[in-house]
Amino acid sequence: MYVVFLVFKNAFRHKLRTSLTIVGIIVAITAFGLLRTIVEAWYAGAEATSSARLVTRNSISLVFSMPLTYAQKIRQVPGVAAVSWANWFGGIYITERNFFPQFAIDAATYLDMYPEFVLKPEEKKAFLVDRKGAVVGRKLADQYGWKIGDQIPLRGTIFPGTWTFTLRAIYDGVDAKTDETQFYFHWQYLNEAIKARFPRRGDQIGVYIVEIRDPAQAAAISRDVDATFRNSLAETLTETEKAFQLGFVAMTETILVAVQAVSFVVIIIIMAVMANTMAMTARERYGEYATMKTLGFGNGFVALLIFAESIGIALAGGGLGILLTFPLANAFAGAMGTLFPVFFVSRQTVLMQLGAALVVGVVAACVPAWRAARVRIVDGLRSIA
Amino acid sequence: MHTESPETPPNVLAGSPSHSDGGQPLVAIRNLTKYYTRGEQIIPVLVDINFDVLPGDYIALMGPSGSGKSTLLNLIAGIDKPTSGEIRIAGVDIARLSDGDLAAWRAANVGFIFQFYNLMPVLTAFQNIELPLQLTSLSRRDRRERVETALALVGLSDRATHFPNELSGGQQQRVAIARALITDPTLIVADEPTGDLDRTTAEEVLSLLERLNVELGKTIIMVTHDPKAASHAHKIVQLEKGILVG
Numbered sequence: 083m084y085v086v087f088l089v090f091k092n093a094f095r096h097k098l099r100t101s102l103t104i105v106g107i108i109v110a111i112t113a114f115g116l117l118r119t120i121v122e123a124w125y126a127g128a129e130a131t132s133s134a135r136l137v138t139r140n141s142i143s144l145v146f147s148m149p150l151t152y153a154q155k156i157r158q159v160p161g162v163a164a165v166s167w168a169n170w171f172g173g174i175y176i177t178e179r180n181f182f183p184q185f186a187i188d189a190a191t192y193l194d195m196y197p198e199f200v201l202k203p204e205e206k207k208a209f210l211v212d213r214k215g216a217v218v219g220r221k222l223a224d225q226y227g228w229k230i231g232d233q234i235p236l237r238g239t240i241f242p243g244t245w246t247f248t249l250r251a252i253y254d255g256v257d258a259k260t261d262e263t264q265f266y267f268h269w270q271y272l273n274e275a276i277k278a279r280f281p282r283r284g285d286q287i288g289v290y291i292v293e294i295r296d297p298a299q300a301a302a303i304s305r306d307v308d309a310t311f312r313n314s315l316a317e318t319l320t321e322t323e324k325a326f327q328l329g330f331v332a333m334t335e336t337i338l339v340a341v342q343a344v345s346f347v348v349i350i351i352i353m354a355v356m357a358n359t360m361a362m363t364a365r366e367r368y369g370e371y372a373t374m375k376t377l378g379f380g381n382g383f384v385a386l387l388i389f390a391e392s393i394g395i396a397l398a399g400g401g402l403g404i405l406l407t408f409p410l411a412n413a414f415a416g417a418m419g420t421l422f423p424v425f426f427v428s429r430q431t432v433l434m435q436l437g438a439a440l441v442v443g444v445v446a447a448c449v450p451a452w453r454a455a456r457v458r459i460v461d462g463l464r465s466i467a
Numbered sequence: 468m469h470t471e472s473p474e475t476p477p478n479v480l481a482g483s484p485s486h487s488d489g490g491q492p493l494v495a496i497r498n499l500t501k502y503y504t505r506g507e508q509i510i511p512v513l514v515d516i517n518f519d520v521l522p523g524d525y526i527a528l529m530g531p532s533g534s535g536k537s538t539l540l541n542l543i544a545g546i547d548k549p550t551s552g553e554i555r556i557a558g559v560d561i562a563r564l565s566d567g568d569l570a571a572w573r574a575a576n577v578g579f580i581f582q583f584y585n586l587m588p589v590l591t592a593f594q595n596i597e598l599p600l601q602l603t604s605l606s607r608r609d610r611r612e613r614v615e616t617a618l619a620l621v622g623l624s625d626r627a628t629h630f631p632n633e634l635s636g637g638q639q640q641r642v643a644i645a646r647a648l649i650t651d652p653t654l655i656v657a658d659e660p661t662g663d664l665d666r667t668t669a670e671e672v673l674s675l676l677e678r679l680n681v682e683l684g685k686t687i688i689m690v691t692h693d694p695k696a697a698s699h700a701h702k703i704v705q706l707e708k709g710i711l712v713g
């Protein structure tokens with residue numbers, strides 16, 4: 083208890099210096115938390131995937147499609163429980179700035195395969211029976227103020243023309259990690275309309291979603307699916323849903339690495355600032371430490387005072403930084419709209435912030451504590467004279 | 468030397484003096500030598516020092532600057548180690564103690580009074596005096612009683628809650644004296660205790676030291692430049708260029 087008392091007294095001896103140091107740590111820990119949250123948001127799609135789902139696409143590129151007939155063949159592969167499919171629509175809502183993902187899906191099978199999308203039964207039913215119906219995530223509906231029954235026009239880029247959908251259902255995510263910014267409508271509606279105008283583009287699928295019975299067999303089933311279509315006009319590439327999502331993340335990996343590097347650089351900078359502060363603080367007090375040693379306090383006690391003060395200041399700043407991260411992250415997410423479908427400060431990020439603050443406190447105290455513990459009493463006393 | 472554990476120092480602040488146990492020296496210094504090395508150069512600071520201090524003595528160590536008197540005081544107080552020789556204090560050769568043992572020994576046996584008081588600026592007078600007692604197993608109540616007695620002894624009961632920067636130099640030195648006394652040490656060492664004080668205040672501090680010696684029987688070794696301060700001591704030991712000359 084006496085150590086706590088002394089540490090508290092010492093920490094606030096130079097109120098301005100301590101306050102500025104704490105402010106520095108708050109800024110660094112908040113920035114660290116925010117950057118980590120951005121990185122996590124980038125990976126959110128991959129993190130929210132199911133190990134029981136595989137994605138089959140054209141092996142050349144996602145741009146190329148596969149025939150609808152593949153669905154039946156995939157269903158026959160041992161270990162496959164169900165098959166659904168989706169096409170990327172890529173439409174524009176009013177202006178290009180209003181970006182959100184839109185998929186034409188085989189509604190009945192798709193929604194069964196994604197239990198993380200929670201729909202009201204009556205809304206789900208309304209969507210399933212309306213071929214021009216659409217279902218959207220809660221966040222997306224809130225962003226544009228859409229209500230059930232609204233008409234939503236999308237200008238097609240891949241599929242020409244203006245496509246108007248009736249909002250029939252709004253889904254909620256089963257947890258915070260679920261993407262609530264997606265827009266789904268019936269593949270059958272898209273297919274019929276396209277086939278009428280461009281017959282050669284009919285019955286084409288962007289990706290198949292394959293539900294498997296045993297996630298441990300994912301690699302073997304993937305191989306079997308791809309083997310089924312080897313030497314065909316549209317060879318396939320099957321991978322886990324997570325690997326599929328990570329493929330998108332990999333396209334922007336350089337940016338992610340840069341963001342991660344910046345998040346750690348911020349911590350290293352504050353560590354250097356804190357170490358300088360603690361070195362200055364300890365140097366000023368060499369005489370006092372020497373006096374304490376003269377009175378019988380050991381080197382360890384002196385080192386403990388410095389460590390406790392450094393860690394105390396770092397944790398105070400860290401704690402406030404963590405608290406500040408939440409409103410800032412909310413504000414950031416609001417400003418970014420649907421760019422980051424899933425954006426929240428995770429428990430892991432909070433623990434990393436806390437860990438970073440602790441590391442800053444410990445590292446900053448190492449050299450000053452070592453020096454103060456090692457300084458000879460006579461040399462310390464001489465510093466007073 | 469006290470036979471009690473350093474964990475529970477006796478309280479003689481409120482009691483009668485603990486005087487000498489006859490002719491046995493409290494401090495016995497034999498063939499004490501201290502060198503400093505700077506690169507390959509060896510600088511002798513103390514050369515073959517021999518002298519005794521009896522219990523209840525009041526010794527003034529005098530000499531010009533650089534004569535080694537502060538170094539000798541530091542060695543006796545156990546805050547520096549000799550190059551060779553023996554420093555026996557109440558039978559314990561402190562030159563052979565480890566750093567940890569020496570710290571514990573200092574806490575139990577030596578009271579320090581410094582020229583610049585060396586009080587903790589963040590602690591009140593009361594808390595500064597109480598500081599050495601944090602190393603003991605005394606209860607909070609016992610500590611408070613002792614500190615209040617020590618404050619009364621140095622005439623600062625009304626300054627208990629004052630911080631050092633709210634006290635005059637003389638008052639700060641009296642707090643330092645109370646701190647030196649609080650664990651009832653065998654020996655009190657004072658390094659230029661009046662060096663930073665005006666004449667009147669210095670006299671007050673010297674009178675207080677004299678009272679500690681006479682009334683409480685404390686053995687005091689004091690380094691001073693000031694002949695007037697030295698005149699309060701029973702004996703003056705002169706050092707010149709690291710050699711005892713009288």
